Amino acid sequence: MDEEREKRAAVLRGCTRVLSQQPTRTMRERLAELAAADGQAYGLDGLPDVYGDGPVARLEQRVADLLGFEDAVFFPTGTMAQQVVLRCWAERTGSRTVAMHPLSHPEVHERHAYADLTGLRSVWPTSAPRLPTAAEVQALGEPFGTLMLELPLRDAGFALPTWDELCGAVDAAREREAVVHFDGARLWETPAHFGRSLPEIAGLADSVYVSFYKSLGGFSGAAVACSADLAGQCRAWRHRYGGQLYQQWPTALAAQLGLDRELPRLPEYVAHAKPVAAALAGAFAGVPGARVHPEPPHTHQFQLWLPYPADTLAQAGLRLAEETGRALFGGWRESPLPGLSMTEVTVASSALEWTPAEVADSAAALLERLSADPGR
Incomplete structure (x- = not known):
């Protein structure tokens, strides 16, 4: 688990854009933030x-x-x-x-x-x-x-x-x-x-x-x-x-x-979550069982459901981040319904750099990698 976490953290730190979570900071960086x-x-x-x-x-x-x-x-x-x-x-x-x-x-x-x-x-x-x-x-x-x-x-x-x-x-x-x-x-x-x-x-x-x-x-x-x-x-x-x-x-x-x-910026995050959620809903509209919930979001966080196993989604997302420098989502967890998984999307400071078109493009790129995955 530690090895997987460290690998994911390293990939995120190398990304130019991160949608749903902030790149992991080291202990030294967090201490420096307090000292500053x-x-x-x-x-x-x-x-x-x-x-x-x-x-x-x-x-x-x-x-x-x-x-x-x-x-x-x-x-x-x-x-x-x-x-x-x-x-x-x-x-x-x-x-x-x-x-x-x-x-x-x-x-x-x-x-x-x-x-x-x-x-x-x-x-x-x-x-x-x-x-x-x-x-x-x-x-x-x-x-x-x-x-x-x-x-x-x-x-x-x-x-x-x-x-x-x-x-x-x-x-x-x-x-x-x-x-x-x-x-x-x-x-x-x-x-x-x-x-x-x-x-x-x-x-x-x-x-x-x-x-x-x-x-x-x-x-x-x-x-x-x-x-x-x-x-x-x-x-x-x-x-x-x-x-x-x-x-x-x-x-x-x-x-x-x-x-x-962060507290003064939360209204900005909540406002931006709505076009981000709409872009994701549109990008996955043709995928049976895909769903953004609630739509529109009530806060700067919402759920995204996709009809793939959690591990398949995680690996495809990691490949997307490594190959394009853009990371979409954090962790996935499977629902009681086989093959259907959910991630919680958090729209914070790093997500403000994303336009709806860029969100849709990266979602389409994720779908391409999922379609090419024989483990679906």
Whole structure:
């Protein structure tokens, strides 16, 4: 696996154009990026953090201000952040039942930590590949203490509801006397879709989790924005869960850089994702089973489905990158339907160099290599 990763990274670094992911940077390059940051702006001449003060505390306050909350709590991982805040709400509401989507991150990507470690249980308002509606929240046949909404819902294609649909689902939870938590790992990229500011969107919820490496390109890390009272409870449980690390200043600095450099550009990425998705849909229109989802994209990320095995697609894409200097997609994964695979397309800074015509031309070149592959 390491050998394959290194080979792919080397090919990407040699490309003149990369559509769906940034070329992999070395550790030296990432350290140089931190060292080149404006020392005065980020307090580089000050002391590192010790158990969450200094640069970590400054990052927490910045996130709270950006999202319009009293406080925010830094966590080393989003998985820990979600467990802690959902546990705190369970203690406050007296209910260990959380209403969430079956495609939500805690259900699919966290080995059910919320249940196995925190003792919570989930109920599903809907299994449709979208966020639940107000009617579905109202119709849940058993009580729940927290409604968790993932914005955007990554495994449904980075899907978002309309603003009115989101407000309706939140209101329905309030009518059920439940609190609302947003799994907003990628909340940073949603204002363009909703036509609302980050504080307006986050303000619908009682707490919001955000990531510092998804969308922002940081090293790792997350935060939960909430009231000052809840933040104190989260900090106590963060310590119990092993999240009170001695020093985290490199992660905090990388997050600050992401907030300064990537957050202002996300609307541009979201806008460019639409013509990129349209170009891909047109290029693969004659391929049975090919699909861009959703079309148009709700954020700067979307899914592309093609009727080939994942390994075949990966190898054809690698050959395309080696032979033309243009890389289209990242990794592929196969669906339960044999021969059909999916990749997540992320339109970020490197994708802005691509015109729709160039996207279509490279997609056609990929199809040529797929047609010549006997392993299809």
